[in-house]
Amino acid sequence: MPKARRKKIPIASVEAANSSSNTSHSSRTIIRQFHVLLKRQAQLQSSPTLDANSKNALADVQRQIADLGGLECYQRMSAVGQGSDRGGGSEKILIGWLKEMGLQKSQSSKLRYISNYLFSLGHDRVRSWIRLLEVGALKPDNYRSCISWIDPTPMDLRSRHPSILEQDFLLLDVNEHRKKWDVISLSLVLNFVPAPKDRGRMLNIAHSLLSPSGYLFLALPLPCVANSRYLNFEYLKSLMGAIGFVQLQEKWKEGRKMAYWLYRKEPQPIRSPESFQKKRVVRQGNRNNFCVVL
Ligand SMILES: C[S@@+](CC[C@H](N)C(=O)[O-])C[C@H]1O[C@@H](n2cnc3c(N)ncnc32)[C@H](O)[C@@H]1O
Known part of the structure; x- marks a missing residue:
């Protein structure tokens, strides 16, 4: 048988x-x-x-x-x-904010091809699409609906698709990539980085890699800021200012899981970074230990 x-x-x-x-x-x-x-x-x-x-x-x-x-x-x-949990990826929120600022300038694929070519020859002014670095990209095509005005670079520590660049953001050569991106997305990435100093370094690197007046999108689990011993909303705003980011948008709701921010890069820090170089308790009680140190 x-x-x-x-x-x-x-x-x-x-x-x-x-x-x-x-x-x-x-x-x-x-x-x-x-x-x-x-x-x-x-x-x-x-x-x-x-x-x-x-x-x-x-x-x-x-x-x-x-x-x-x-x-x-x-x-x-x-x-x-x-x-x-979140009703889809956080890119929807970022795209909405970019549109609100009028950054959506659609181009036909032919025009885009020509301006791409001219850009590669060094004509920076012909470029009207937005270069976006998505750190921690689980999917290769989160920005496919915006392909006429956003040029995305998905990146992750571990790539799940050939179009996702496998790279540790913290190990990028800052001199090689300085001012390379107009928008950087750190959605649920900062809280993945285990050491508070490395979180600060991640934000500083993002600042160096953004073009002048570029935008940083940050998404974190709400308790990282709403219920941390070392961070609250005001403190985060000041800390970001000390790196050289001015806050444009903040979105979260009591009882929800996520919080989102949009910052614009300033050429100089808005506040002195010294006071953010050590862990500082901003409130007591039964709270979590999420912290960022510059
Ligand atoms: C929780 S997932 C977030 C995915 C998605 N961005 C989101 O908002 O749902 C975090 C991702 O960030 C990636 N990541 C963490 N640290 C990174 C780093 N230093 N460089 C590149 N990717 C990193 C991880 O590998 C993981 O895939």
Whole structure:
């Protein structure tokens, strides 16, 4: 009698089967666990000398990250959150704000081709589309509806598609890319970075990579600012001013999960950066420890 064969399951349905259990609740739990582990890993890695105990602890943390499914799983869970929790990706909010400012100047594809060519020859004034760097891009085509006026560069630590540039934003060569983008999007990326100093560095790098009067879009889970011991809305505004960003837009609602901001790059810091170089408690109580240090 021929051996009974197990029916092969197409890869697509394995993904689908997994995703049926990816409720927004379980995705949030995994995302939270992931952030805690990343923070612990960064703490252990930053210690100047790693003794045997710390080495074991680091190996343990890395094993737990792998057991959770690594960055691949984190990205899958984030994509679930992007869909259900927030009514879609945050690019909708950024696009709305850019349109409100009148930055939508559609070009026919032929004109765009010609101006692209002239731009490549160094004629900067012919350019009327917006160069947008999307850091932490889970999908390659979040800006496809704006292709006539936005020229997007999707980038991520781990690329999920050939059109997404695999690159650590924190390791970009600032001199090579200075003033290269008109808009930079950091949507749910700053809170992924485990160390407060690196978060400050990320914002400073974004400032250097933006063109004069360029725009920074920032999206964070609301509690990072609304319920942090080290940050509140006023403090964030001042801190951004100390980097050289003026706040144009702020959007959040009590009881919602997300908060969004739009900033414009100023040539000089608006406030002195010194007071933001250390952790400073801005309010007491049972709060989280999200913090940015310059
Ligand atoms: C929570 S997901 C956010 C995805 C999407 N932007 C959104 O708003 O839903 C965070 C993404 O940021 C990426 N990321 C974190 N730090 C990064 C860095 N330094 N450079 C590039 N990508 C980074 C992670 O790999 C991850 O895919």
